[in-house]
Amino acid sequence: MEQNSKGWRGSPDLWLDAAYDLLISGGVEAVKIQALAKAVGMSRPSFYWHFEHREAVLDALIARWESKNTTNLVVQTQKPSQSIEESIFHLFDCWLDVDLFDMRLDFAIRNWAQTSDVLKARLTEVDQMRMDALVQMFVRHGFDRDQAFARATTVYYTQVGYIAMMMKEPKTLRVERMPTYIETFTGKAPTQDEVSAFRARHL
Incomplete structure (x- = not known):
């Protein structure tokens, strides 16, 4: 005071x-x-x-959401990796580290977009940017574009489902399940070294 x-x-x-x-x-x-x-x-x-006005702080919230969630997600998909499994582990860092990706903010933005045509249009663009990054991630690891699109869509919509339902899953349990998710998404199981490196980052 x-x-x-x-x-x-x-x-x-x-x-x-x-x-x-x-x-x-x-x-x-x-x-x-x-x-x-x-x-x-x-x-x-x-x-x-x-x-200047209320709309200015709302615009700043949207900018924060784009800068944090979308920028970090794209960066994670582009990190150097030896396999698609390692690349997806980098992506999964977003789902576990709030400093990389804020799920509560994504949820709030998606709810807000239901009442704002302008934001809904921007959300569609952002979802497409994220999807494009995921598709390119699969393509870089040798998947053809049809396979890359199908697999990227499955990865992304699974996470959007987690966000929409505000799933509260113990972190330890989610980390333990993620190698199986990766095998489901890619058709290949991650190596033990890849799993160990991922667990070391989060447990």
Whole structure:
């Protein structure tokens, strides 16, 4: 409160983090300027120091979602690997590491898109970008485009299903099941070295 009395207005990230929390907990309708001001313990005018209007902070949330989830996913599919199994383990890092991919944010964005034609169109584009990255991952490992598309679709829609249902599966159990998922998605079982390296990253 002492900082507030001296005119401290917070930072854009402080307000954006509060907007994120409201979006996750209550959906886009919960992201209101008054609610944000209350969450950060500041006045409404302090919000306007950083954002021109409510739509600006909503746009910033969408930008954060794209930068974090989509950019990281594409990067993970492009990491050097000796096999398709190793590549998919890199992708699976996203499903286990919130610093790489925020499933709650993806869920919130997908719900929000049901009430916004503009965001729904952007979500369609983003899903296509992610799918293209997965298809290319399979192609790089020798799959023809039809096989790559079918397998990439299966991988991606399986995860979208996890997100849509907000599956809460113990991390240890999910890590243990992932080698079997990989065999299902690729037709080949990962090597023990690949499995061990993946488990070492997450357990």
